[in-house]
Amino acid sequence: METIVRKTDKNQIDTEVIREAGEILRNGGLVAFPTETVYGLGADALKEEAAKKTYEAKGRPSDNPLIVHIADYEDLKKIAVNIPAETDALAAHFWPGPLTMIFEKSDIVPYGTTGGLDTIAVRMPSDPIAAEVIRAAGGFVSAPSANTSGRPSPTTAQHVLEDLNGRIDMVIDGGSVDIGLESTILDMTVDPPMILRPGAITSDMFEEVIGPVSVDETILGSESEKAPKAPGMKYRHYAPKAKLIIVEGDLRDEILAIRQIAYAAHREGKPVGIIATDETLPFYKYGIVKNIGTRENEKTIARNLYRVLREFDEEAVDAIYSESFAMQGIGKAIMNRLEKAAGHLRVSAAAIVKEQRYRRIIFVSSTDSAQGPMAAELLRNEELEQEYVIDSRGMVVLFPEPANQKAEAIMKSAGMTLEDHSSRQFDDENLQNDVLVLAISDAIKNKILTEYKKAENVYTLNEFAGDSTEIPDPYGKPLTAYGECYEVLKALVRKVAEKLNVLAEGEE
């Protein structure tokens, strides 16, 4: 089957596209369309046959019921019975919007649509394209997410085509979705109503309207042996091709743990994927890092989650490590989807973070233009068993300057570079419990010790390396002097690396 793709803008809907979609749906066909949550795969909800086609196209287990979408509130009474009194208030607040409510079904709804259940899930989406499609189709459109079962849900028409091209009649491309995660599911057949799937509408928001609601305890507890109440929640879902592992702990530990894993994987030549945020991105140097959004606004994370998971399918990674997110507001829904995508694989950051005597190494010279940056670059090129942030500082740096050109020429001839270097002033921020400070000369070490009261872990390079070979100062001399300096630094730095590796072994 050839899948027709039609574009339309939700602010200026093309009525011809809607008419075409309506006709296909009325004839029992399948049309994917945007909603504010994710793209849905629409079918006529009152036709047994159409439900069957939906399950086939998605490869979805047929005991996993579909959500029926309506465009007008009055239509609810045609497909649901014994609708509880609170429904009006909930609908007034949250419909149209990302809320699905479960009721007893009426006789006109076929069991194919409800996966054999006597209850029906109903939602009234707010996306205007969705509303128009539903009306054009006759008012009742079942629409699960328009992906292959088990894959991340689609948030663009392109995602739909990746999974379903050739398997469905039509896709309406209405651009990117707004929320990016599926609706909150609230079971109205129990008292108080129970959240079966977390989403953009949270328990606090329900509470303000109808008082406390309960929450299906299986939603996040991966330890739970019980079956979730929404049949679809029992399957592994939203999964990228690579193994996804959630790293849990406080954010600092999560970053350190992921850095260690990424560094070890890098040394084995097998990069890992990393899911990071605006705030944590700069901390990752190894691995394939993708930014999922900002922790300041978790809605951005919700919106990007499935796209990022899909993008990792294009990368040569076997494992993806994700930071975790606060369980507040939409954070609960984000963690719920991540946990499902990970098949509940998670690790404790604190258990991974290794004791490490030093996390950062700073070489200090007088102007931070030659010896210091050369030593730092040499150490970065050593085989180190643990990961360190390695850089250099100067005792008198008035303004940032690139590295000395002769130093750069020598490094270049050895296959390294100081291209990215810019000189920086040493300050007391550089004196920390886990920072190793290596001064290029006795004079510089003494200067640090006299200028800063709390000078910890300060050694000369010779001292730490256990080798007293004098480091020549090439400043103002010809290139050969820089070459001689390079050779001495190289031998000393190798000894520093060996010592660090011995320290690392003692601490594993």
Ligand code: AMP
């Ligand atoms: P999707 O359409 O992909 O968003 O998935 C629909 C979700 O709604 C699945 O997790 C279903 O198990 C759930 N669902 C649909 N109908 C019912 C129902 N009658 N009772 C409980 N859960 C339902």
Ligand code: MG
């Ligand atoms: Mg789905």
